[in-house]
Amino acid sequence: MVLVRTGELIAAVQESGRAVGAFNVITLEHAEAIAAGAEAAGAPAILQVSENAVKFHGGRLGPIAAAVNAVARAAAVPLALHLDHITSPELLRAAHPEGFSSVMFDASKLGYGDNVKATAEAVRWGHRHGILVESELGQVGGKDGEPPLDAHAPGARTDPAEAAAYVADTGVDALAVAVGSSHAMTERTAALDHALIARLRAAVPVPLVLHGSSGVPDEEIRAAIAAGMTKINVGTALNSAFTGAVRAFLEAHPSTVDPRKYIAPGREEMAQTVERFLRVVSPCPR
Template identity: 75%
Template sequence: MPLVRTSDLVTSARATGEPVFAFNVITVEHAEAIAAGAESADRPAILQISENAVKFHGGRVGPIAAAASAVAAASTARLSLHLDHVEDRTLLRQAHAHGFSSVMFDASKLPYGDNVKATAEAVRWGRERDIWVEAELGRVGGKAGDAHTPGVRTDPAEAAAYVADTGVDALAVAVGSTHAMTARTATLDHALITALRAAVPVPLVLHGSSGVPDEELRRAVAAGMTKINVGTALNTAFTDAVRAFLEAHPSTVDPRSYLRPARAAMGETVAGFLRNVSRRW
């Protein structure tokens, strides 16, 4: 079906107390796997393309965005297209032309005052184009310091002021998760999630969810998380499947031979997250 809007998926999820998952797209196989997993689990999902993925594709967002959109159009699942962790304002300004209904503008590396100013400008730009804007406050592990270092987690009072001053539609918060984890061993600060949910009027987003066990994710959703981002778990499934195939068939040269099981493994991973964390299952 045609792409749906990220804001619609997030609003619906928040109203029902369900999570909505955003999965990172690097290749067309990622997009196909996410669609297949969403169809299998009968759940919506967000196709999420990061600035780093755009850099991988030579700095051109159009081709991978078009491929993801085409995959969504051919799918029976409700899928949206989201541009993630955008720091480059030139890339930000391309979002609308390439079918993105949402962006995560990442000014988290800037001093607080500069973060607020840059994010407010991005939100104003998004409002003019009906683009939903997510931002980040605090430092999620794996980017700039350990997730458990004192002072890196999001402060509820600061979060409330940040949302009021920027007008963001959703807020990614630092509550103990870490980007790029390959083992699901992270523990979250559920009391902090509850406090943040009470402090801010917009949906909360959890980045670095690949390393968070299902039960921790279920508790996080119950405490107030709405959008759950997953990337590394798909890449782990992809790489493990490719490695296993090539070890068993070392003379293989046709990439379709190993991309097929890799895509299937990612699809199973997507369906697993959607089934195991949703309160419906």
């Protein structure tokens, strides 16, 4: 299957009552599991490599980029490559030569004016190189060990009027919004503000992105898509699946030293997790 562009996948699901699932890659096994899960679901997907994952690999994007490229090109379903939560201008500029067709440029921790300035500059660069640029307004919370934001904390929700102005001022192609989810949740207990999602959808002319979807129950994800979400990001759920399977194997087989023996069930559990999410996010039309 030819590697596709993120923009193509987003365009294909818009106005269809579906969304595209985007899954974070840390290791080669993550990428293999995402491809296998997408093939099992018969659905396209986005493989995301975050700035934190690049740091894990010694700050070198090239090796993990080569791995996800190879996995995506060998898959039997359309897969796209995305750089996630990028704050480094150098990493942003590495996206195009390494085969990524989209970037989430994260200036959400800056004040509003500085966020707009930095994001607009990233968008100008991205558009010159054919890169779709996503950004975030509001704070999803839970990133890098931060506690989730309280539902009523300042900045914990994205304001529709501010979002509309932000998109106009920055030119971003997709917007991650804060509507009740949080990064790094290991239990699926998040309750989303679906009325706010609908208001954002009406106010903002670009696709909306839900970060922190690992902690969102299936019915909440379906309702969020119906209200206007187009891209659904999942990361922690894969790590929980992998770690749980590896831990269970090693507890049952404590003398094992061959990593293939315990990595394989971890990879399989991640693939099943991807398949389950994709059957919610992007069900095959009947």
